[in-house]
Amino acid sequence: MDAMICAKGLTKSYGTKFALNNFSFTLGAGRIMGLIGPNGAGKTTALRCLMGMASYQGNLAVLGRNPQHERMAMLKDIAYIADTAILPNWMTVAQLVEYTSGVHPKFDLAKANCFLKQTEIKRHSKISELSKGMVTQLHLALTISIDAKLLVLDEPTIGLDILYRKQFYEQLLNDYFDESKTILITTHQVEEVEHLLTDLVFIKNGNALMNIEMEALESQFLELRVSDSNLEHVRKFKPIHERKNLGSHNLIFEGVAASELVDFGHISTPSVADLFVAKMS
Numbered sequence: 001m002d003a004m005i006c007a008k009g010l011t012k013s014y015g016t017k018f019a020l021n022n023f024s025f026t027l028g029a030g031r032i033m034g035l036i037g038p039n040g041a042g043k044t045t046a047l048r049c050l051m052g053m054a055s056y057q058g059n060l061a062v063l064g065r066n067p068q069h070e071r072m073a074m075l076k077d078i079a080y081i082a083d084t085a086i087l088p089n090w091m092t093v094a095q096l097v098e099y100t101s102g103v104h105p106k107f108d109l110a111k112a113n114c115f116l117k118q119t120e121i122k123r124h125s126k127i128s129e130l131s132k133g134m135v136t137q138l139h140l141a142l143t144i145s146i147d148a149k150l151l152v153l154d155e156p157t158i159g160l161d162i163l164y165r166k167q168f169y170e171q172l173l174n175d176y177f178d179e180s181k182t183i184l185i186t187t188h189q190v191e192e193v194e195h196l197l198t199d200l201v202f203i204k205n206g207n208a209l210m211n212i213e214m215e216a217l218e219s220q221f222l223e224l225r226v227s228d229s230n231l232e233h234v235r236k237f238k239p240i241h242e243r244k245n246l247g248s249h250n251l252i253f254e255g256v257a258a259s260e261l262v263d264f265g266h267i268s269t270p271s272v273a274d275l276f277v278a279k280m281s
Contacts, residue, residue, distance in 0.1 A: 002029045004150050004182045005050065009058035012045050012206075019045040020056070021206040027199065029149075030179045034193050035186040036276055037203035043186035046203070047154050050184075051080060063149060076106070079148035081139055081156045089128035093121055093138060100142050112145035115175055133164035140168060144176035151176065153185045157192070165192055172196075194272040202279050209279045218269045222258055224251050226265035234264050241278030252278045 005027040012020040020042050027033045037043050048054035050062050052071035060067060065074040087096060093116070101109040116123070119137050127135065136157065143151065157165040169192065177183060185193055200217075202210040212220065225248050226234050235242075237260060239251035252270050253261070261267060270278070 003027065003061070004029050004031075004063060005184065006061045007046075007050075007058070008060075010046065010049060010060055011057040012042075012049060012054060018206045020049070022058070023203070023206060023208055025201050025208060025211050027182060027184060029182055031198045032177070032183040032185070032196050033199040033201060034190075034197045034272075035184060035201050035203060036188065036190055036193075036272075037186075038188055038280065041188075041203045042206040043203060044154055045206075047152060047184075047186060051075075051078070051152065077149040078152060079143045079146045079150070080152045080154075081143050082154050087127050087135060087139060089126065092124055092126050093130075094123040096127065096138070097123075097142070100145075104146060106147040107142075108145045108147065111175075112141050115141040115145065115171070118171075133160050136160060136164065136168065137171075140171060144172070149180070149182060151181065151183045153183065155187055156185070157187075157189070165189075169193070169196060190273040190276045191271070197272075200272065202276060204280060210275075217272075217275070220254060221270055221275060222253050222256065222261070223268050223270040223274065224253065224261050224265050225249070225268075226251065230264040234261060237261065241274075241281065250274075 003026050005025070008024050010020050010023040011018065023042065023046060035043050035046065045054065049056040049060060050067060052067035052074065055068065062074055063077055067074060091099070097109070097112050101107050119134070121130065121134050121138060127138070130138065157168050160168070173196065187193055197214050200210065200212050200214060201208055224234060225245070227248055231249050234251060237253055237256050239253050241252040243250050252274065258267050
């Protein structure tokens, strides 16, 4: 599998504070990776390094190019939505679409217009008149209409209500993603992207706490729902997290065989959200 992003020992500091600290991961072609972490974990800093917007130490290749020295060539094959969708408020929707078509050689005007017809966005409306959700939809329409190999999304649905967030990810899968595309999403809203992902990275204080393919979760992690009578016994297997839940206890284990615990309660694969809480704490 070709690596679209390869980061090794990525380090970025501001004075004595490390925003990234020996951070490493690889993202293959045709994959969707979630870079998951709390606010201030280093997610946006990592993306700024990937996009060639910040200096760094370590080795980094994006689409086989060095972001610091080959940024313009690299960006021809990347589409990007930042955590704050900033579009020119004085333009109308139609003007912005036509402008983008004129300046970007890989922009598909017909695709953008087709996407916008599925929304309530009016072409004659000024961008300043659009709601935050509509601005995000417009930004998505422009972005997915670019024939890019890599799509980078930095907290793309922050501040949106649940309806717009759901629509955003549905449209992303239906109108953009295929086996030739690669997506990197940063977010702290874990439950909203779990069903999309093929790869998962947890980041905290600039460090990668976990880097795993989604297919491997079931073999490496398990969750056990256990009664009070068996609780002390299963604690001997050193769970990485524990919570009480309506008269029972839910414990998450890493690297423990299901056969060791099957007699003590109900076993399942933990959700990414629960695993995130376990790893962060």
